Amino acid sequence: MDDILQIKDLRLEYPNGHAALKRVTFNAKKGEIIAIIGRSGAGKSTLLRCINGLEKPQAGSIRLDGEEIVGMEERQLTNLRRKVGFVWQEYNLIERLSVMSNVLTGRLSYNGRGKNLIGYFDRGHREIAIRNLERVNMLHRASYRADKISGGEKQRVSIARALSQEPTIILADEPVASLDPNLSAIIIGDLARVAREDGTLTIINIHQLDLAAKYVDRMIGLAQGVIVFDGTPAQLDDAAMDRIYNFDKISG
Ligand SMILES: Nc1ncnc2c1ncn2[C@@H]1O[C@H](COP(=O)(O)OP(=O)(O)OP(=O)(O)O)[C@@H](O)[C@H]1O
Ligand SMILES: [Mg+2]
Incomplete structure (x- = not known):
């Protein structure tokens, strides 16, 4: 199919035993623009870092353009990263x-x-x-x-x-977290526009729901390392918001 990214049952535990991702599963198509949303600590950055091969999951699979990333050797990872455009909050320019x-x-x-x-x-x-x-x-x-x-x-x-x-995929980790609201809208707008023009799958970690809703096709909500919402911005109703942001109140 045209699912250029396939993530299945992904589990990432940090050395201190904290499971930042638990059985995360989703597929994405070429050209999709996806926002990952969730509270601080939900696992958003960890997820992007796994796709870029910067973190080593204990279980599960990440296939990008037919290649398995989990378990790749460093040399192959260097090749992989050619295909992954990364946009960081802190720019990382020289x-x-x-x-x-x-x-x-x-x-x-x-x-x-x-x-x-x-x-x-x-x-x-x-x-x-x-x-x-x-x-x-x-x-x-x-x-x-x-x-x-x-x-x-x-x-x-x-x-x-x-x-x-x-790139085959663009990953952006809170690209506008250091910018004022007006500029944030312009930059997310620019990113979404060029990604659409090129048909490049783009995944953006973002806290500003209004911007995400305006510019992306799909939102994935993470809570405590689990996907608790996956749908269009229009489908993000109160119940979904509760699952993503108030899970501790629900579970008591
Ligand atoms: N190197 C690490 N060692 C141990 N725990 C870590 C490490 N990096 C992150 N964590 C923990 O893993 C969880 C997920 O972290 P992550 O950075 O992926 O969250 P996030 O959703 O990106 O949060 P934010 O919105 O604040 O950027 C958090 O509980 C965090 O404290
Ligand atoms: Mg983060």
């Missing part, structure tokens, strides 16, 4: 490099090691970087050092970098 150079890091895995060593990118790569900067309205900042631009601009650059990887 501050002393230009905006353009930061976006070009999204092309590193396509460029060849020798050229990377001397910082040379073929014209095709530079064109991809320029096009993606244009798409998030940041081309006018291409030559600025990354530490000289605002938070909202940094997040646009990080989106352009992720796009330049031509």
Whole structure:
């Protein structure tokens, strides 16, 4: 089928024995834009980190584009991460490099090691970087050092970098948690727009339900490491909200 991501019975325990994910199961299609919502500590970041191979689940399966991620060796994980665009709350740009150079890091895995060593990118790569900067309205900042631009601009650059990887999936962990409400709406809008244009499966951890409802196709609610809601924004009714946010009151 066209379920490009298939997660089944995923369990992740941290070394202290805390089970952050318990039998998490869901599939996602190419082009879907999904918000993961839930209280602090629900397991949202842990889930994204598992898909990126940064955490090692004890049980279950994650198949991305037909490849099993759980149990992958480091060398294979390096290959996997080429296909996974990650957008972090704290941007993770290389501050002393230009905006353009930061976006070009999204092309590193396509460029060849020798050229990377001397910082040379073929014209095709530079064109991809320029096009993606244009798409998030940041081309006018291409030559600025990354530490000289605002938070909202940094997040646009990080989106352009992720796009330049031509990823199979984009994972965004609270991409607008450091930004004001107006800017948050613009950035989530930008991310959703470019993801739709490319048909790239995108999963966004987000606390702002209004933004999620406006821009995503589907919401997955996590509570204490368990999926307690999976549906469209319109299906997120009071009962679902209670399951996601007030589970301790319900269970007593
Ligand atoms: N390295 C770790 N070692 C032990 N426990 C951890 C570790 N990282 C996270 N946890 C715990 O696992 C649970 C899930 O954490 P996670 O960061 O995935 O939550 P989250 O939903 O992303 O929360 P937030 O909304 O605050 O970002 C929490 O109870 C957290 O304290
Ligand atoms: Mg988190």
